[in-house]
Amino acid sequence: MNRRYLVRRLAQLPLTVAAILLAGFLLIHLAPGDPVVALAGQSGDAEYYAYLRAKFGLDKPLPTQLVIYAGNVLSGDLGTSYVLGRPVAEAIAERLPATVLLTGSALVLSTVVGISLGIYGARRHGRWPDTAVNLTALTVYAAPVFLIGQLVILGLALGAGWFPVEGMTDARSSVTGLPRLLDIAHHLALPALALTSQEVAAVARLSRVGLLDELRQDHIRTARAKGVAEGVVVRKHALRRALLPVVTVLGGRVGHLVAGAVIVEAVFGWPGLGRLLVTAMQNRDGPIVLGVFLLVAVTVVVANLLTDLLYSWLDPRVRYG
Amino acid sequence: MTAGPVLSVRDLVVRFRVHGRPTTVVHGVDLDISPGETLGLVGESGSGKTVTVLAATGLLPAPPVCTVRGTVLLGSRDLLTMDRRTLRSVRGREIGMVFQDPMTSLHPSFRVVDQVAEALLVHDRALARGVACRRAIELLEQVGVPHPGRRAGDYPHQWSGGMRQRAMIAMAIANRPRLLVADEPTTALDVTIQAQILEVLRAARDGTGAATVLITHDLGVVAQLADRIAVMSAGRIVETGPAVEVFAAPGHPCTRILLSAVPRLDRPAAPRPEPVRGPAVLEVRDLVTHYRTPGDRTVRAVDGVSLRLAAGETLGLVGESGCGKTSLARTVLRLVDATSGSVLLRGTDITQARGRRLRVIRRSLSMVFQDPYSSLNPRMTVGEIVAQPLRVAGRFRAEGGARRVADLLDLVGLDPGLAARLPGQFSGGQRQRIGIARALALSPEVLVLDEPVSSLDVTVRAQVADLLSRLQRELGLAYLLIAHDLALVRDLSDRVAVMYLGRLVETGTRDQVFGHPMHPYTRSLLAAVPVPDPRCRYSVPLMPTGDPPDPADPPSGCRFRTRCRIATAECPEVVPELVPRAGGDHFCACIHPAEIPLRRGP
Numbered sequence: 001m002n003r004r005y006l007v008r009r010l011a012q013l014p015l016t017v018a019a020i021l022l023a024g025f026l027l028i029h030l031a032p033g034d035p036v037v038a039l040a041g042q043s044g045d046a047e048y049y050a051y052l053r054a055k056f057g058l059d060k061p062l063p064t065q066l067v068i069y070a071g072n073v074l075s076g077d078l079g080t081s082y083v084l085g086r087p088v089a090e091a092i093a094e095r096l097p098a099t100v101l102l103t104g105s106a107l108v109l110s111t112v113v114g115i116s117l118g119i120y121g122a123r124r125h126g127r128w129p130d131t132a133v134n135l136t137a138l139t140v141y142a143a144p145v146f147l148i149g150q151l152v153i154l155g156l157a158l159g160a161g162w163f164p165v166e167g168m169t170d171a172r173s174s175v176t177g178l179p180r181l182l183d184i185a186h187h188l189a190l191p192a193l194a195l196t197s198q199e200v201a202a203v204a205r206l207s208r209v210g211l212l213d214e215l216r217q218d219h220i221r222t223a224r225a226k227g228v229a230e231g232v233v234v235r236k237h238a239l240r241r242a243l244l245p246v247v248t249v250l251g252g253r254v255g256h257l258v259a260g261a262v263i264v265e266a267v268f269g270w271p272g273l274g275r276l277l278v279t280a281m282q283n284r285d286g287p288i289v290l291g292v293f294l295l296v297a298v299t300v301v302v303a304n305l306l307t308d309l310l311y312s313w314l315d316p317r318v319r320y321g
Numbered sequence: 322m323t324a325g326p327v328l329s330v331r332d333l334v335v336r337f338r339v340h341g342r343p344t345t346v347v348h349g350v351d352l353d354i355s356p357g358e359t360l361g362l363v364g365e366s367g368s369g370k371t372v373t374v375l376a377a378t379g380l381l382p383a384p385p386v387c388t389v390r391g392t393v394l395l396g397s398r399d400l401l402t403m404d405r406r407t408l409r410s411v412r413g414r415e416i417g418m419v420f421q422d423p424m425t426s427l428h429p430s431f432r433v434v435d436q437v438a439e440a441l442l443v444h445d446r447a448l449a450r451g452v453a454c455r456r457a458i459e460l461l462e463q464v465g466v467p468h469p470g471r472r473a474g475d476y477p478h479q480w481s482g483g484m485r486q487r488a489m490i491a492m493a494i495a496n497r498p499r500l501l502v503a504d505e506p507t508t509a510l511d512v513t514i515q516a517q518i519l520e521v522l523r524a525a526r527d528g529t530g531a532a533t534v535l536i537t538h539d540l541g542v543v544a545q546l547a548d549r550i551a552v553m554s555a556g557r558i559v560e561t562g563p564a565v566e567v568f569a570a571p572g573h574p575c576t577r578i579l580l581s582a583v584p585r586l587d588r589p590a591a592p593r594p595e596p597v598r599g600p601a602v603l604e605v606r607d608l609v610t611h612y613r614t615p616g617d618r619t620v621r622a623v624d625g626v627s628l629r630l631a632a633g634e635t636l637g638l639v640g641e642s643g644c645g646k647t648s649l650a651r652t653v654l655r656l657v658d659a660t661s662g663s664v665l666l667r668g669t670d671i672t673q674a675r676g677r678r679l680r681v682i683r684r685s686l687s688m689v690f691q692d693p694y695s696s697l698n699p700r701m702t703v704g705e706i707v708a709q710p711l712r713v714a715g716r717f718r719a720e721g722g723a724r725r726v727a728d729l730l731d732l733v734g735l736d737p738g739l740a741a742r743l744p745g746q747f748s749g750g751q752r753q754r755i756g757i758a759r760a761l762a763l764s765p766e767v768l769v770l771d772e773p774v775s776s777l778d779v780t781v782r783a784q785v786a787d788l789l790s791r792l793q794r795e796l797g798l799a800y801l802l803i804a805h806d807l808a809l810v811r812d813l814s815d816r817v818a819v820m821y822l823g824r825l826v827e828t829g830t831r832d833q834v835f836g837h838p839m840h841p842y843t844r845s846l847l848a849a850v851p852v853p854d855p856r857c858r859y860s861v862p863l864m865p866t867g868d869p870p871d872p873a874d875p876p877s878g879c880r881f882r883t884r885c886r887i888a889t890a891e892c893p894e895v896v897p898e899l900v901p902r903a904g905g906d907h908f909c910a911c912i913h914p915a916e917i918p919l920r921r922g923p
Contacts, residue, residue, distance in 0.1 A: 218425035224380055225420075226440045226492060227413030230405070240430050315430055316476045 009305055013298075020297040021073070021290065025066055028286045035082050035284035056082055069290075078294070079287035083280070088291040091276065096295075098168055099272035102264070103257045105188060106196040111250060113196075114203025115243070119234060121204065122211035133204060141201035145260050149194040149267040156190060163190045166269030191268040195260050199253060203246055210242030244314055251307025255300040325396075326353040327499050327532040328377070333391035335369070335376045335556075347373050348556045349391070354500065359526060359533040361547030361564065363540060363579060366778055369556040370536045371504055377401075378416055378502070379408050395500065414444045417493030417531070419522075421505035423485035427477040433488050434458060434473045440495040460491040463528070464521050467867065481868045482642075483514035487521055494525045501531040507542055511641040511805055513865045516849040519545050520859070538779055540583045541851030544568060545858050552576045564855040582779040583853045584808025590835065591812050594794070601665070602799045603630040603653070603686075603767050608662035610645075610652045618873040622648035624823035625662070628801075630767065635793065635800040637814030637831065639807060639846065641869055645823045646803045650769045653801065654686050655679060666767075684714055687765035691772035693752035697744040703730070703755050704740030710762040720762075729758040734788060750781035754788065761792070769801045774809060786813060807850050811835050819843045822872055822880040825899060829907035839902055839909040842881045879911065887913065 036052045037044075053059040057068060072079060078088040121133040140148070157165045168187050169180070214220065215238050223237045224230075258274075265274035273292055280288035312318040335347035347369045354360050362370050375381050377393040377400060393400040395415060400408060412418075420426040427436060437457035442448055454473070461469035464487040477485055486506060493501060503522060507515035523546060526533045537543050543550065544564065551561040552575055560573040571577045610623035622645045630636050638646050651657040653664050655671065663670045671682050687710075690696035697706055707726050711717040721728075727737035733754040744752055753773065760768055773789065774782040786809060793800060804810050810817060810831075817834040819827040819842065827840040838844045845865035865884045870876055876883050882892035891912060899908040 218420060218422060219428040221380060222418075222420060222426045222489070222492075223428070223439075225378070225412055225416075225418040227409045227411070227443045228439065229409060229443075237428055240428075317429055317478045 006309075009308070013301055013305070016301050017294065017297050021070075021294055022066075024290055024293040025069065028284075028289060029062060029065075033284045035286060038282075038284040039082055073294070078291045081280070081285055081288050083283045083285045084288075088287045091288060092273065092291050092295060095271065095273045095276045098270060099258075099261055099265070099274065101184075101188065102191055102195060102270060102272055103254075103261050105192045106199060106257055106261075107250070107254070109192060109196045110199030110203050111246075114200045115207045115239075115246065117200070117204035118207025118211060118242075118246075119239070121208040122215065123234060125212055130208075134208070137201040137204045140197050141205065143198075145194060145198060145263050146267060148197050149191075149264055152190050152194050153267070163187075168271050191264050191270050194267070195257065195264045198260075199250075199257070202249060202253070206246050206249055207239075207242055210245050211238055214238040214242040240314055244311065247307055247310050247314065251303050251310075254303035255296070258296050258299065326394075327356050327396070328352070328354045328534075329392075329394040330373070330377055331392045331394075333373060333376060333389070333393065335372050335381070335390075336388045338386055343388075346556050347376065350553075350556075350558055352551060352558070354532045354534060356499075356532050357530055359535060359546050359548050361543035361550045362534055362536045362553060363538065363543050363550060364553035364575070365538060365579070365780060368553040370553050373553070374502055374504060374534060374536060378412060378418070379403075410444065413440055413498075414496045415498050416500045416502060417496070417498035419486070419489045419493045419501070419503040419506045422509045423482050423489055424509065426489055427485055429477055431476070432473070433475055433477055433480060433485075434461070434469070436477075437461060437488060437492050437495060440492045444496055457491070457495070460495055461488060464488075464491045464494075464525065465517070466491075481514075482510050483517060483868055486510065486514075486518050490518075490521055490525050494529050494531070497529045498531050501526060501529070501533045502536070503533065504536045505538070506535070508537070508539070512807070512849045512851075513641055513846060514868070515542070516851070516859055516864050517866075519851075520864070522546065538579075539851070540568075540579055540853040544853045544855045545851050547855070552579070568854055578780055580853060582783060584806065584812065585853070586808050586811065586835070586847065586850050587852045587854075587857065590831065593815060593831075599632045599634075600667075601629045602632045602667060603801070604628070604665040604668075605649075605653065606663045606665065608649065608652060608664065609660045610648050610657060611660045612648075614873065620873045621823045621875060622872060623652060624875075626820070626823075626825055628818060628825075628828075630799050630801060632766065632799050633793065633797045634816065635802055635814045637802045637804065637810035637817040638820060639804065639810050639817065640820035641846075642805065643869055643872065644820045645872070646820055647771055649820070650688070650771055650801060650803055654688055654769060655683070680714065684710075684763040685766045686769070687760040687763065687767070688769045688771065689753070689756050689760045689773050692776045693749055693756050694776070696756055697752055699744055702741050702743060703735075703747070706744070706755060707740075707758045707762055710759060714763055716763070725762075729762055730755075732761065732792070733758045748781075749777050750785055753777060753785050757785075757788065757792070761796070764796075765798070767799045767801065769803070771803045772805070773802070775804065775806060782809070789813065807835075807847060819846070822869060822875050824880060825908075825910065826881065827907075827909045828899065833907040837907075839907070840881075840911050841885045841887055845884075845886075881911075889913070 035056070036049050036058065040048055040052060050059070057065060069079065080086065081088055081091055084091055117133050117137070121130040124130045153165055157163045164187050169183055211234070215234070220233060220238055223233050228237070261272060262274035262277060264270065265272045266278060273295070276288065277292045280292070330350060330352040333347055333350040334345065336343050336345050350373050352360070362373070364370050372381070376389045379400060381387045381389065389401060391401065395411060400411065403411070427433065434454055434457050437460055438450070438453035441453045441456055442450070458469045458473060466472070466484055466487050480488070506522060507518050510518060519542065533546070535543060535546055547564045549562065550564050550567040551558050552567070552573060553559065554575040560567065560571070560576050567576065568580070571580050605626060605628040608623055608626045612620040612622055614620060624645070626649060628636065638649065640646050648657065652659050655674070659672045662672070664672050666682060666685060674682055704723070704726050707729050708717060711720050711725065726740060730737045730740060735751060735754050735758070744755065747755065770789065774785050777785060789800070790813060792798060800813070802810060802813055814831045817829065817831050818825050819834065819840065821842050827834060827838065827843045834843060835847065838847055842865070848859070849864060851859070866886070867884050870880070870883055876893065878893040878895050879885070879888070879897050882888040885892070895912055897910040897912050899910045901907065902909050
């Protein structure tokens with residue numbers, strides 16, 4: 001990996017994020033609905049409206065608002081929520097851990113389980129376990145996240161009663177130590193399952209096909225001719241390059257995971273960024289929406305950069321310049 | 322022979338299931354290989370050579386895709402009934418294998434040294450990683466990789482094909498196997514590198530004392546190494562015997578066909594009609610084509626080349642891969658832009674032509690590509706493929722439409738009734754005929770033939786070469802023939818230009834260049850062509866050494882000096898010009914061309 005390329009990519013990062021923020025800013029202001037009306041009600045008096053507008057700086061022309069906002073963001077201030085009346089950064093920081101926990105565990109789960117299923121299928125290529133994995137993956141892949149969410153709630157929470165229906169913690173549980181962690185994990189299981197099932201399916205299908213393709217390569221025959229054990233051939237020789245498309249997809253789907261988290265958080269009442277965002281949008285709470293945008297944009301851009309770096313590690317022939 | 326055979330194959334039958342139907346590809350093969358012996362297993366592609374060996378070593382897909390019957394005894398143990406664990410311990414330890422394509426046979430994501438070291442580590446769990454790597458570097462040194470210690474961090478893509486094949490051999494001999502299997506080990510390589518690799522294989526065999534199976538379709542290659550020959554055809558062994566006898570008196574028709582298909586540089590060339598010394602159709606003057614690489618380096622692909630091609634004449638352009646032959650052709654065809662210099666088509670410079678004028682010029686220049694499998698659109702019918710140039714030029718109607726297509730197919734020896742079929746339904750030779758028909762559609766004056774037969778089966782090559790000769794006579798075409806197959810170039814060309822690292826080093830009539838080669842590079846190229854006669858093996862002193870240098874960083878002075886066996890202290894100082902020698906139209910760019918004639922054989 002050449003250092004110049006890395007520096008250039010890092011330099012592009014703020015530009016990309018700035019472009020996303022600009023688009024978000026304009027979209028919010030072009031969208032119908034008025035935050036002041038949302039806050040003060042339909043039939044408030046004109047003076048109170050004007051007072052609120054002046055308070056949030058909404059009385060200034062749009063370009064001026066943009067310049068002020070941009071200046072604030074550069075100095076590390078994401079503004080104040082219209083509705084909550086507290087700094088946006090604080091509101092986001094409060095919700096962030098829950099979302100990171102949910103999407104992070106979904107990402108890890110989908111990678112580990114997906115790739116394992118892919119290997120399992122590929123090694124039994126053409127026999128019934130392969131077909132079963134393949135069909136299940138296709139079915140799950142085709143089902144929308146909210147449907148899967150509802151189904152697991154119906155089946156595993158309401159039906160079997162194994163898992164809580166919603167929330168992140170139980171009101172009666174202890175506040176510290178291992179019991180608390182177990183409680184969170186118990187609550188996390190269903191939302192993570194709902195969020196991850198599609199990713200697992202996608203990763204399983206991709207790694208299966210990638211492996212099957214890779215196992216036909218000449219260099220695999222070389223490894224076998226050397227006397228390398230079949231398991232090592234699959235895990236060390238074939239998997240490495242079979243993972244290239246998986247990495248691409250996973251990197252690209254970090255954004256999807258965040259978007260999926262919005263729905264899953266709503267379904268399971270998970271106190272994360274997704275719910276914060278949905279509420280903020282309903283209230284036309286611009287600063288919060290933009291703050292979440294910023295965070296998601298940075299995450300996606302960084303994830304893309306990591307994907308590219310991972311790529312050249314998996315296949316040293318890939319050169320960026 | 323006192324000891325029993327190292328490998329003994331009895332009644333080997335291999336069945337594949339293709340689209341649910343079982344097909345037998347090997348019908349009861351018997352083979353014996355004695356210790357220290359080299360067996361040449363030869364046959365056309367598809368005759369079952371490779372499958373036989375892969376079946377014997379258990380490297381074919383598992384049933385039900387593929388079933389193997391018979392016995393394969395390595396010493397006294399049957400490889401076919403062995404459990405997987407034991408078989409694994411035999412592979413790579415007692416049997417070392419070298420495969421055809423060194424570009425794909427090494428893992429692209431692991432360092433070469435680690436891959437060689439893995440061959441040791443797999444069979445010796447007690448071995449420390451560092452020790453294995455040091456031993457791997459020794460092995461690489463042994464097979465002639467220069468300074469392997471300094472290249473320990475390299476990945477396969479950073480190595481040339483020849484170096485990668487050396488690495489494969491290093492891997493195969495790492496555990497001093499009893500049996501060495503080399504499956505078409507030089508087919509993907511240049512003739513100069515082929516000569517080097519065969520030398521390395523010979524040394525590896527002699528160093529380990531392993532019995533060797535050399536699988537190849539090239540009887541010239543097999544003659545260099547084999548003690549005994551087994552000829553396969555359609556899944557059966559049709560002839561077997563000592564190499565000298567089989568070559569001297571081939572018994573089976575298949576052997577005779579294979580033998581006659583080998584181009585022979587050691588025999589007189591086929592006569593060619595007296596070339597018409599007409600005006601030049603195509604003239605290339607001081608042509609330079611440079612590419613920029615991402616690392617801001619300049620690859621000097623073509624670096625000042627001048628050529629002249631008269632109507633009805635063939636100019637053969639030879640040289641190793643990477644010497645700039647194809648870049649030159651592409652520049653002539655305006656597929657790549659020239660950096661400087663000019664290309665004159667009937668006296669007008671075409672390097673600056675744009676738009677409509679360029680399209681008109683392109684009708685006079687046409688190309689036949691190397692690979693008939695990838696150069697025909699698989700979703701277009703043959704008729705559409707051949708009609709394509711006519712349609713693009715807007716001349717489909719004017720030239721007679723479907724009738725013109727039928728005429729073109731007829732011209733290249735294909736049944737015009739097959740125009741509605743897809744390329745997938747044709748053999749390699751037929752596909753190349755389709756490619757030729759397409760190239761002829763707009764009645765060009767100049768045809769660029771880029772390795773026109775090298776991806777075809779040996780027996781088909783002669784047919785396509787004959788077709789090209791006939792078309793040239795009938796249509797008065799001028800050919801720019803690019804090939805690394807020197808015998809083919811000799812048979813088809815009137816004049817020959819030898820290219821090395823972007824420059825021409827020798828030009829002349831074919832009898833001058835092949836009969837009295839002057840440049841040391843030309844002489845080593847010719848010496849590297851294997852003669853299909855076990856009594857005429859390579860003479861080592863004529864071989865070129867090492868790989869061609871990097872075209873982005875060519876050596877100073879004479880570019881060949883780094884591999885030349887007669888280079889002197891003057892060579893790095895002087896850039897040799899192409900100057901006429903002896904006959905007047907025989908040019909050579911060397912400050913001291915030796916006058917030693919090329920001789921070898923008994």
